[in-house]
Amino acid sequence: MLKVVQNESKNKEEALTRCLEELNVNSNEVYYYIEEGEVGLFGKKKYIAYVVTRYDVKIYVKEFLNELAKKMNTSFNVEVNENDGIISAIIVTDDSSVMIGKEGKNLNAIQTILRQSLRKYGNFDIKVNLDISGYKAKRQKNIEREVRKIAKEVLKTKIEAKLDPMNSYERRIVHTIISEYDNLATQSEGEAPNRYVVIKIKED
Numbered sequence: 328m329l330k331v332v333q334n335e336s337k338n339k340e341e342a343l344t345r346c347l348e349e350l351n352v353n354s355n356e357v358y359y360y361i362e363e364g365e366v367g368l369f370g371k372k373k374y375i376a377y378v379v380t381r382y383d384v385k386i387y388v389k390e391f392l393n394e395l396a397k398k399m400n401t402s403f404n405v406e407v408n409e410n411d412g413i414i415s416a417i418i419v420t421d422d423s424s425v426m427i428g429k430e431g432k433n434l435n436a437i438q439t440i441l442r443q444s445l446r447k448y449g450n451f452d453i454k455v456n457l458d459i460s461g462y463k464a465k466r467q468k469n470i471e472r473e474v475r476k477i478a479k480e481v482l483k484t485k486i487e488a489k490l491d492p493m494n495s496y497e498r499r500i501v502h503t504i505i506s507e508y509d510n511l512a513t514q515s516e517g518e519a520p521n522r523y524v525v526i527k528i529k530e531d
Contacts, residue, residue, distance in 0.1 A: 470500050
């Protein structure tokens with residue numbers, strides 16, 4: 328269970344402050360969102376702040392993945408860190424190929440389930456990145472190498488290139504890399520799960 332603290336007030340700042348005081352933490356130690364509540368009899372707005380600590384989220388993620396390991400009749404080590412608002416969970420296991428799945432499909436499914444489990448606690452903007460035995464790190468390097476090669480070809484021939492279908496994480500890597508090139512642009516096209524990126528010459 329993830330402990331969510333909520334407080335209500337006539338203004339946003341006070342609602343949030345009450346939550347922080349109850350948890351005895353600073354705003355940079357939590358995830359939070361504020362909802363506008365029902366208007367009172369005299370037309371005054373009310374605000375409700377919902378807060379969870381970053382520490383509790385990390386504990387939740389680790390416990391969730393350990394519980395998943397039991398249900399899958401497997402075992403693995405989990406390391407969970409938080410940096411720049413992103414929760415990074417790294418799983419190390421001898422069954423990495425099975426857990427990763429073909430083209431990372433099982434890994435992505437586990438990450439989706441984890442994100443959905445966090446959403447049930449509220450509308451927190453919690454970004455979670457799951458990796459298994461360094462698969463994503465290796466995959467990212469391969470994508471970077473291939474995209475830079477394609478970028479050079481597009482610059483040389485002036486002909487746009489359509490990449491293979493990728494998930495949102497991988498497409499974001501492509502967009503980030505191409506943003507480094509002044510004369511190139513990217514565009515995502517197609518429908519999931521066959522959504523792909525087009526690299527082309529930037530229009531004047």
